[in-house]
Amino acid sequence: MIGRRLLDSKPLCGALGAAGLFCVLEATGRTGLISPIVFPLASTVLGRAVELATDVDFLLDVVSTLGAWALGLLLTVVIAVPAGFVLGTLPRAESALRPILEFLRPIPSLALIPLALALFSDKFDMKITLIVYAATWPVLMNTLYGLKDVDPLAKETLRSFGFGPLAVLWRVSLPSTAPFVATGVRLASAIALIVAISVELLAGGSDGIGVFLIEVGGSPDAMVYIIATAIWAGVIGLVSDSLFVLAERRIFRWHTARTEVV
């Protein structure tokens, strides 16, 4: 009976799963099934990950990457949301620019790194520009999608009460598009992190998680550093994503409530 109830607890099962994986990896290393030289022991990696948390060099690199990530994301929102509103409220401009957007969008943003290397002399400017370019797409597309989803009845109602187009935009379109924009920003935040780390890995620079990876690449226990860093990158990705989801739920409770009823 108690066993059944314990299995109903999600966090407990999750913790057991993670612990199980840790034990299996540790056992394969200890028994020599996979040589610890090729793939380090799970306990070694975990120990290094804990050490990294107090390593000032590593923390400075993390702060640098997160700084570029935050600045890039902020600029993206400032650029992409108004652009989405302009295109969304001017159907002629949107249909004219649509083919160009559809061609630019499938270009893998990381392919622009070699071009950016030739165009920029400053690594930080280059990183921010590439982040903004790559992160703009989900925000722009979600804004456009959200604007199409605005309830026409609400718009007509306001219009018939004599509100001008700007007032309709401010009072109806903006609030009802906001949840879509938020989803776009959450997707963009994952992309921004990917681009930031990729640029640091490929183009180098003075600091950042990717630069840290290059620097430890030469050390004899590079693999331990690489996996420990990947663990922290995963933690960062997970925490930022959960924070965005949490914020979305908090701010747009009315929206989820509305869609859940339907």
Place this chain on the structure above:
Amino acid sequence: MKRVLRAAGRLWAVPVVLVVWELVTRAAENLSFPPPTTIAASMYEMWLTGPPERLWLTDAALENIPASVGRLLAGWVLAGVIGTAVGLVLGRRPLYFRFVDPLVQFARAIPPPMLLPFFMALFAIGPQMQINVIVFGIIWPVLINAAEGARHIDRQYVDTARVFGLSLKQRLFLLVLPAAMPKIFAGLRVSLSLALILMVISELVGSTDGIGFQLLDAQRSYDLPGVWGTIVVLGVLGYVLNSAFLAAERRVLSWHRTAKQTT
């Protein structure tokens, strides 16, 4: 005729942008921003100046493009098959799912470029490392979507399958897989564009052939029109892959749409 005119009406901005781009870059004379005609000429030079019996394709075109596309598709198919299989099992067995869910969420949150140094240290530079990076980086959307699709199967279908006494195999192929198909396809689409990105970045760091290698080569020899041209080709490749996928999806899922219309 009307359709052609309408298409032309939609696309009028494209030539305008191209002409403006040409004029501005010619006026600016900045070596980093070559005019589109120069880019087109360099693309022609790079890929289409081979002998006629090979359809004018050059060695570079025949070597790099199939190598890249092959690795991309190999990684995508592998990730699709493994992700679907594991996802369906996890979706139908909530108990298993509870044990691995945090691990899956965590693996998904690791930014895929972090895998590059890992797999480069584990394998030598080459296709094996690239395909591993692609598979590990793109499997999560398929896996999570397949699990999601398999979990939310209409109760009625499940009961019907039980009443008719379908075997495990029949249940899998007649019930679970078709029911989860729309979700799986949504995951596959996300994975396909991610696969292109990971293909490029894995070729930029660890490769001796492929489109990404050619891109790096052009950049190292300061051949800016070549860099632009290669990026255009990657854009075309992304567009073609996405369109082909959408066409295939429409075909495979047509029953789904018609089934929805009748209810």
